[in-house]
Amino acid sequence: MYSLKVPLSDERRRHQRVKVALLGRYMLSSRREYPCQTLDMSPGGLALIAPVPAQQGERVVAYLDHIGRVEGVMVRPIPNGFAMTVGATIRKRDKLAAQLTWLANRSILGLPEDRRHERVVPRNPRSMLITEDGEQHECRIIDVSLSGAAITTALQLPIGTPVTLGKTSAHVVRHFDKGIALEFTRTHDLESLHEQFG
Incomplete structure (x- = not known):
């Protein structure tokens, strides 16, 4: 201890x-x-x-x-x-x-971690968050993994809200001060993650 x-x-x-x-x-x-x-x-x-x-x-x-x-x-x-x-x-x-x-x-x-994938900070953190109504909102990516991302945004979206981050579909899973955590609809591989978020 x-x-x-x-x-x-x-x-x-x-x-x-x-x-x-x-x-x-x-x-x-x-x-x-x-x-x-x-x-x-x-x-x-x-x-x-x-x-x-x-x-x-x-x-x-x-x-x-x-x-x-x-x-x-x-x-x-x-x-x-x-x-x-x-x-x-x-x-x-x-x-x-x-x-x-x-x-x-x-x-x-020795049970496995709940967090399935390591998070990385993208080289270019600027991105676009697209809401269900097609509106585009500038956001900043704090970190990203194969299964999700944390972003800063002024939007107050309820948990479960479907969104698109860049070209990736996701939904809101958590709120934190000045931002939200997203889970991607499907798990990505490293190559597609690098293509999208650097």
């Missing part, structure tokens, strides 16, 4: 931390996003490996694989990152506890 050499806070006593390495992105109060990876997590807090540190008390929003959006405040620096609280309702904390239990069991049992 990963341990921080600092006095245990009430928050950390109340929730057991699970050692999980989840990839994701986080946003600081500057509104800039950076890649990150969790070291450990509980329903009340988490430790992140992060290239740009948050300031003490700064609000942080993170989007983590398998977990989704979590937000809280930075509570202390750690080597190569920081620890933050997780602000959530009791219901969301219960859900988070169940997700963390599943993730911990998955790593013990």
Whole structure:
């Protein structure tokens, strides 16, 4: 179990931390996003490996694989990152506890990842999102994989909405701050992905 050499806070006593390495992105109060990876997590807090540190008390929003959006405040620096609280309702904390239990069991049992394909950042992130009515909307691709993409857009599209990204048909599967995650209608091969998104 990963341990921080600092006095245990009430928050950390109340929730057991699970050692999980989840990839994701986080946003600081500057509104800039950076890649990150969790070291450990509980329903009340988490430790992140992060290239740009948050300031003490700064609000942080993170989007983590398998977990989704979590937000809280930075509570202390750690080597190569920081620890933050997780602000959530009791219901969301219960859900988070169940997700963390599943993730911990998955790593013990060696179960495969849910995320089927590695994500890459395209050389040219500018693209066009076409909605069902044929309207074209400029967007920026954050990352793309053989099965989907994350894009920044001002559009508020409901989950399940069919769209076309460039020439690829997809549907909305998740929302995050200033953007949406798409799942492609069919899985692509690397060649067609490079042709479309570089």
